[in-house]
Amino acid sequence: xxxxxxxxxxxxxxxxxxxxxxxxxxxxxxxxxxxxxxxxxxxxxxxxxxxxxxxxxxxxxxxxxxxxxxxxxxxxxxxxxxxxxxxxxxxxxxxxxxxxxxxxxxxxxxxxxxxxxxxxxxxxxxxxxxxxxxxxxxxxxxxxxxxxxxxxxxxxxxxxxxxxxxxxxxxxxxxxxxxxxxxxxxxxxxxxxxxxxxxxxxxxxxxxxxxxxxxxxxxxxxxxxxxxxxxxxxxxxxxxxxxxxxxxxxxxxxxxxxxxxxxxxxxxxxxxxxxxxxxxxxxxxxxxxxxxxxxxxxxxxxxxxxxxxxxxxxxxxxxxxxxxxxxxxxxxxxxxxxxxxxxxxxxxxxxxxxxxxxxxxxxxxxxxxxxxxxxxxxxxxxxxxxxxxxxxxxxxxxxxxxxxxxxxxxxxxxxxxxxxxxxxxxxxxxxxxxxxxxxxxxxxxxxxxxxxxxxxxxxxxxxxxxxxxxxxxxxxxxxxxx
Numbered sequence: 001x002x003x004x005x006x007x008x009x010x011x012x013x014x015x016x017x018x019x020x021x022x023x024x025x026x027x028x029x030x031x032x033x034x035x036x037x038x039x040x041x042x043x044x045x046x047x048x049x050x051x052x053x054x055x056x057x058x059x060x061x062x063x064x065x066x067x068x069x070x071x072x073x074x075x076x077x078x079x080x081x082x083x084x085x086x087x088x089x090x091x092x093x094x095x096x097x098x099x100x101x102x103x104x105x106x107x108x109x110x111x112x113x114x115x116x117x118x119x120x121x122x123x124x125x126x127x128x129x130x131x132x133x134x135x136x137x138x139x140x141x142x143x144x145x146x147x148x149x150x151x152x153x154x155x156x157x158x159x160x161x162x163x164x165x166x167x168x169x170x171x172x173x174x175x176x177x178x179x180x181x182x183x184x185x186x187x188x189x190x191x192x193x194x195x196x197x198x199x200x201x202x203x204x205x206x207x208x209x210x211x212x213x214x215x216x217x218x219x220x221x222x223x224x225x226x227x228x229x230x231x232x233x234x235x236x237x238x239x240x241x242x243x244x245x246x247x248x249x250x251x252x253x254x255x256x257x258x259x260x261x262x263x264x265x266x267x268x269x270x271x272x273x274x275x276x277x278x279x280x281x282x283x284x285x286x287x288x289x290x291x292x293x294x295x296x297x298x299x300x301x302x303x304x305x306x307x308x309x310x311x312x313x314x315x316x317x318x319x320x321x322x323x324x325x326x327x328x329x330x331x332x333x334x335x336x337x338x339x340x341x342x343x344x345x346x347x348x349x350x351x352x353x354x355x356x357x358x359x360x361x362x363x364x365x366x367x368x369x370x371x372x373x374x375x376x377x378x379x380x381x382x383x384x385x386x387x388x389x390x391x392x393x394x395x396x397x398x399x400x401x402x403x404x405x406x407x408x409x410x411x412x413x414x415x416x417x418x419x420x421x422x423x424x425x426x427x428x429x430x431x432x433x434x435x436x437x438x439x440x441x442x443x444x445x446x447x448x449x450x451x452x453x454x455x456x457x458x459x460x461x462x463x464x465x466x467x468x469x470x471x472x473x474x475x476x477x478x479x480x481x482x
Contacts, residue, residue: 012351015140015156016040017132017295020047021336022162022326024116026343030158031123033351038154039125040132040142046113048164049336052184055112059105060186061207061368063096064214068370070094075407096215102187128152134159134296137320158322158350161302161310162343163295165288165328173199173260173284179267180260180282183208193217193281197269199257200285201228203367206240208283210369213247220250220277222257222269229367233380233428235394236373239410240430243370252277260284290329305331314357316346324350333363361425364442366435371411374438377426377445378416390416390425395471397431402462408432413467415441415451417475422450424472437464451475 014030016023019041030037044051071094073080081089120127130144130152139155167182169175177185183204194217198209201223213219221228221244228244228251229237244251256272260282269277290308297304303311303319309331316324316332324346327339341358349355367373378388397403397411408431416426427441444454455472459465 012036012158013156014038014158014160014347014350015154016160016162017134017140018047018162018164018327018329019043019045019116019127020162020164020327020339021049022339022343023047023160024120024343025340026160026162026324026326026347027120027125028123029344029347030351031120031125033347033353035158035347035351036156037123037125038128038140038156039120040128040130040140040154042129042131044110044113045117045120045127046109047162048166048184049339050112050116051109052187054336055109056105056187057183057207057211058368059108060101061211061370063101063105064211065370067094067096067216068214072407094216096192098192098215099190102189106187128154133294134161134300134302134323136296137300137302137323158324158347160316160343160346161292161295161297161318161323161325161329162327162339163291163329165290165334167284168287168289170257170260170284170286172258173282175284176262179262179280180284182284186283189281193279195220195266195279195281197260197267197277197279197282198222198285199260199269199282200287201225201230202285202287203229203232205283205285207368208285209249210240210244210247213244213249214370218248218279220252220279222252222255222271222277224254224256226253229373232367232373233375233414235380235412235414236375236428236430239371239412240369240373243410288328288334292329312342314359315349315355316342316358317349322350332358333360333365335363335365338363362442362446364438366438368435371408371431372429372434374429374434375427376438376442377424379426379428380414380416382426383416388416388425389419391419391475392416393471393475395467395474397464397467399470400462400464400467402464402466403431405462406432408464413437413471415468415471415475417451422452422475423448424451424454429468431464433464437468440465440468 013036016039027039084090130142132140132142135141142152144150175182196217197220198205199222209221258272259270261268266280267282292308301320310325312330326342328334364376382388383390394414411431414428424444451472459469
């Protein structure tokens with residue numbers, strides 16, 4: 001902990017470039033500490049996370065999960081029928097009105113943006129609309145009109161850059177917003193695509209591939225690596241591949257998309273080995289690039305990586321002492337929750353509040369597939385590669401009574417404990433709402449609890465959380481001394 005008491009620096013001014021999670025959380029924190037705060041945002045408050053990324057995408061996934069729940073309700077004895085001619089019952093089909101779904105989720109995004117703006121205004125934050133760039137290390141210049149003729153110069157003691165990132169585009173597969181799409185352009189589709197080809201099997205590709213499969217689309221997922229989610233837990237990826245295959249998805253591993261062409265009535269995806277795949281639409285999910293070009297960062301002395309990301313330390317400080325950065329534009333972990341924490345940490349450090357430097361091993365992450373995949377701390381691969389000295393235990397959810405009641409057939413709880421002490425140092429949960437279930441294990445890592453301490457906490461019976469205590473209890477009999 002960086003020891004700074006509540007002797008906040010009075011009469012400080014903070015200017016923030018970018019209104020995404022890192023930016024608006026920094027603004028709220030600065031206002032709470034009594035600073036004069038100005039937030040510059042070109043589009044709408046909330047940034048891409050609220051408008052085109054996290055909020056709408058997870059809303060779409062929630063709709064897909066609801067469709068699956070309806071289809072599978074018969075397995076629990078719940079059957080839907082309509083009366084046909086002569087009183088004969090008919091089984092109705094689940095229909096997806098994608099245009100209505102997209103209207104709803106975009107409305108949710110706008111409402112969330114409005115709520116964030118209202119919170120900022122209530123806190124006394126001044127919001128300036130326009131395209132901003134740094135003018136040295138202590139000022140932001142904002143073009144406040146579309147023509148770029150009206151400017152406002154905002155000087156501040158502390159600057160926070162939180163400009164996010166945009167979808168990466170390939171020259172041979174330029175998104176057109178019609179057939180070849182980035183994840184920001186999916187919400188204009190009026191109907192579920194007949195055949196969606198997804199290029200990229202990372203988190204974004206896997207999430208949308210699973211969602212559109214569950215909405216009823218035929219889906220082909222192209223991975224340049226040997227499996228889906230190549231950077232994630234291998235057991236978790238194997239579960240997801242099994243679910244995808246069972247749902248009818250075609251998985252193409254070790255396949256690289258060379259080009260994508262819009263034929264007018266569909267798309268043709270050509271692979272590097274010469275094979276072609278025809279579909280109705282193509283989603284390009286090949287990563288993102290930071291929105292740092294043309295912002296005057298290097299002229300202000302701020303160091304960037306070769307990829308254009310802003311170099312920051314564990315308190316989100318850049319190479320320039322009074323300039324901080326948060327979110328996907330930095331070289332830290334690209335998660336909305338991390339951006340928020342970076343924004344708050346930056347302001348706390350700048351204004352003299354107590355600061356706990358960010359640590360990668362304490363960050364929880366979640367992949368919103370069905371089932372979800374949540375992780376925290378060291379991975380099993382870290383143990384295998386010698387980066388962590390630990391013992392790994394995996395408990396399938398099929399052993400859990402609540403899972404049986406809910407007909408959950410896929411998933412597990414995996415706990416990693418340090419050899420000798422039994423301290424929890426990592427975890428993976430694959431389950432419905434894994435994003436909620438991972439929290440107690442995140443607390444265990446944060447507070448350095450042992451598996452025995454976790455196992456002694458009462459879990460409701462029956463509950464999915466009981467699998468956490470069951471796994472911890474099982475590790476008591478493991479020879480942690482090696």
